[in-house]
Amino acid sequence: MGKVVAIANQKGGVGKTTTAVNLAACVAAVGKRVLLVDLDPQGNTTSAYGVQKRSVQTSVYQLLTGEKRVFDAICNTKYGVDLIPSNIQLSGAVVELVALQRREFRLRDALGPVVGQYDFIFIDCPPSLDLLTLNGLCACDTVLVPIQCEFFALEGLTELMHTIRLVKKMYNRYIDIEGVLLTMYDGRLNLTLQVVQEVKKYFGNKVYKTTIPRNVRLSEAPSFGAPINYYDRSSTGAEAYAFLAAEFIKNNK
Numbered sequence: 001m002g003k004v005v006a007i008a009n010q011k012g013g014v015g016k017t018t019t020a021v022n023l024a025a026c027v028a029a030v031g032k033r034v035l036l037v038d039l040d041p042q043g044n045t046t047s048a049y050g051v052q053k054r055s056v057q058t059s060v061y062q063l064l065t066g067e068k069r070v071f072d073a074i075c076n077t078k079y080g081v082d083l084i085p086s087n088i089q090l091s092g093a094v095v096e097l098v099a100l101q102r103r104e105f106r107l108r109d110a111l112g113p114v115v116g117q118y119d120f121i122f123i124d125c126p127p128s129l130d131l132l133t134l135n136g137l138c139a140c141d142t143v144l145v146p147i148q149c150e151f152f153a154l155e156g157l158t159e160l161m162h163t164i165r166l167v168k169k170m171y172n173r174y175i176d177i178e179g180v181l182l183t184m185y186d187g188r189l190n191l192t193l194q195v196v197q198e199v200k201k202y203f204g205n206k207v208y209k210t211t212i213p214r215n216v217r218l219s220e221a222p223s224f225g226a227p228i229n230y231y232d233r234s235s236t237g238a239e240a241y242a243f244l245a246a247e248f249i250k251n252n253k
Contacts, residue, residue: 002033002118003252004111005178006140010163011156012127014148015183018218019244020124021048022237023144025227026245028080032119035074038086039107039136040126041093046085049077050225053087061089063110064135065096070114079227082118094131103131104171108139120252129163137167142178146212147199149185149192157202177206179251181244185211210244213237 007020020036028034038045039060043053056075062068063084075083097103111121125136137143143164147153168175180203186192200207212218215237221228228238 002115002121004121004140005142005144006123006125006136007144008125009145010129015146017044019146020045022228022241024081024122025079026229026241035082035118035121037084037123039123039132041091043086045124048222049083051085056085056087059085059087061093064093064106070110097131104134104138107135138171142176144178146181146183148183149195180207183212184214210247212240
């Protein structure tokens with residue numbers, strides 16, 4: 001059975017989608033079978049793989065509403081990662097899901113038939129704690145939490161952990177923290193070092209040794225529709241995500 005990892009943080013701008021896009025590509029690059037689910041109505045993960053959001057016929061929206069099966073939604077990308085895309089249709093799904101049976105488990109039920117076909121399934125959750133994120137947390141085995149190395153990034157952490165504890169208690173007793181990833185890291189700043197110290201105090205050995213630096217090439221890559229290891233494999237961003245992929249796989253042996 002494949003492992004399902006939700007990448008979640010309700011605070012925006014912490015590198016969540018960047019991590020989903022590039023970690024999935026780097027894990028696939030070493031021969032693992034990877035599926036990436038774009039659960040964000042903004043569809044940035046979809047665009048980052050060069051898929052035109054407006055031309056998508058079957059997206060994660062149709063999976064959640066039960067209109068289509070998972071096999072109809074999977075796109076094969078040229079980067080070794082299979083993708084279930086998203087588009088603006090998904091923004092209305094929260095309202096529609098409220099009236100459906102097993103509304104918290106729609107994604108888990110939809111992914112069921114393909115879990116055994118992949119080594120890892122990554123879910124890019126939206127930057128909120130709504131019914132979409134709840135579906136991601138109910139569908140996953142573990143949660144990977146990217147945290148920006150800034151003071152305000154710590155504020156939302158308590159709320160996220162409270163939500164994960166509630167999900168564990170009410171819906172998914174197996175859920176656990178996969179790891180905590182420090183993003184936009186700059187070791188020259190005292191604030192960065194203070195944030196790192198606080199995060200390690202809270203999460204201990206769950207904090208990845210690998211950190212993701214601020215890197216212009218990481219910011220550029222999505223506009224070219226390519227993960228960083230294809231856009232510029234010699235960049236510090238590509239190097240960091242390759243190290244993260246190696247650490248992630250080592251932890252999952």
